[in-house]
Amino acid sequence: MNKTYDVIVIGLGGMGSAAAYHLMKKGLRVLGIDRFQPPHQFGSSHGHTRIFREAYLEGASYVPLAQRAHALWRRLEEESGKDLLAEIGGVMIGPENCEIVQGTITSAKQYNLPYEMLSAKEMAKRFPAFYLAEDEVAVYEKTAGVLFPEACIEACLKIAISEGLEIKTDERVLKWGQEGGGITVYTEKGIYKAEKLVISAGAWNPDLFGFTIPLEVQRKVPTWFQAMNKPEIFNPDQFPIFCWHYTNDLNIYGMPGFHGEGTKVAFHQGGLIGTADGLDREVSSEEIAPIQRLVAERFPDLNINDVTIDTCFYTNTPDGHFVLGKHPNYDNVAIAGGFSGHGFKFCSVIGEILSDLVIKGKTNHDITLFDPVRFQKS
Template sequence: MTATYDAIVLGVGGMGSAALYELARRGRRVLGLEQYPLVHSRGSSHGHTRVIRQAYYEHPSYVPLVRRAYQRWYDLEQTTGRHLLTECGCLNIGPPDGGLVQGVRASAREHGLSVAELTAAEINHTYPAFRIPDGNVGILESGAGFLYVEDCVRAHIDAALALGATVHAEEPVVGWKVVGDTVEVRTARTTYHAARLVVTAGAWATQLLADIGVPLSVMRQVLLWFAPTDATLFRRDVFPVYLAETPTGAFYGLPAIDSRGHKAAQHYAAPELRDPDEIEWSPRSDDDTAVRAFFREYLPAADGPRTHTEVCMYTLTPDRHFVIDLHPHHRQVAVAAGFSGHGFKFASAVGEVLADLADAGRTALPIEMFRAGRFACHP
């Protein structure tokens, strides 16, 4: 038995749930297919919170897209009546000539963002939990915060369902192909047809999008929670979101917003893998070694008992920038992949972009930086 839709979305995580909602909002008959239970913990869209920030050190070209994402998150809050985004300052810490500080300055300067520079002594005075060594500076962005990641995915799914979308969970996709002017999707249960296909498969893009010419890899990412020695120092009214560039790596953390305490992690710390099936999902006793070393040097008040651990995945491109584009060989297919550990905050806008691409083959939102063709000459 086959079923026909205007569009099918493969993968209903952060990006796929947003695309599903945006297509349903436009009146499209849309099906979302997810291999796991909805809002699962075997991908990249779990772990309670994700940082959202505008002074984007990775590249100034991200700023217009993240500004649109803020608008769409607030729109989704209005639509669903759910609190999804909490505003909170973001403190960027590192050497004055390092990539983090220089990148934040560049984005703030180009886009007129409000930031304040602090010396190490000023950071330690303003935020007593920190012990930032001399030779570092901080740039505080006021227009930042964090998203409740699972709640965001649920909100997009529920809003899409309310508009008539169909979602099938625990139905793995076996494969897809273009047939004339349509797309055929085969699952473990049946076959579906649609005029358009949107592939937001996360780490499984390594398999489902193997032909787009983008060399993707996968990385294990561990999220850790700690009980601080003085929890009052980590309340949201006195402690910021932070990113820190250090000689031993990059680290980030958030205020303590529940009984689990302070959430922190190292960024880009694990080996790159070829396939999501290689990920070790069980927490290890040594998962906190690097983060505890960072705490001892920069944030000693956080170095308390480990209370909780979650494992997720990054899906990486070689340049650590996203891929959002039409399939290079099939214009009926829109793809989004390789969000490289910093993509979730953009999901509300990426869903809009993917709906644009599926509907019209183009978008007014700025995605030139994210074209798949930039890897055409990659070895």
């Protein structure tokens, strides 16, 4: 007779691995399924580093979640013995009245987060790799930094497996449904049953959520540049993470390298639209020319011709906010997706939220902003 689990987790990237970790901490029988072998380079949870920040330009309501995520990342570090979060500081840059600067200040003030305002001249003195225009300023957050995504996923899965998590990798989920009050998941290799289900499959969520929701999968092209001059100014102790207002429609972001990969600089907006399985992962030289021109302007000590290229996915919502909550049609299914390029820092707390939702049917965290049916209401 087939085994029945308490919970099946579809997708073991940043969110799913954290959900599995929290579920195992509660003593449940859990099966995790991933179509690849996590951590892998085919989705949204790879690429050396991810930004962590608490003064949140996308809205002050994110701040309590970021604070809880910070505490949970530090707890996971202690338990795993691995370095997962490096607090190297962060700067939000742009004209003083731009959304990046004002949004960061607003959330910092609302939650009494310490920050420091830096002029273009002060930035040049403290962080000489950055070339700001005279009318630009920076909001400096000391406790911002980077997460190491592959190490985070490995830590979650290693601990969860040690506590009994079963996983199926290289196994594509074909469909799922509710049968006899429980959940049945059908894959290329088998059929699995559980009482509850978590769906956190990143760019594959549009095929799995099972209800109409406007998710847009976008292929991104992050780039890493080696230093041409003064390599020391790009070291983590002199080069904070950054988000930078470039035009009204375009922002860039980046961070230093930690293991020789170079300095990451990338556009937040733009990219090919399609499906996770249909988007081309080959990148042309024409595609990276715009970021090379920008790097030459803003970081002239980087070598624009010594560049490493990768691809990853954003899964965007129309409003840029997450999709997180109970499935609108099934009380025993929790879903997480649409992280719109700024979700990884929250993986630790979203794993906790997903475990709350499938175990208790609710969470103490305020996730009103992420209501999965908000687009149907509008």
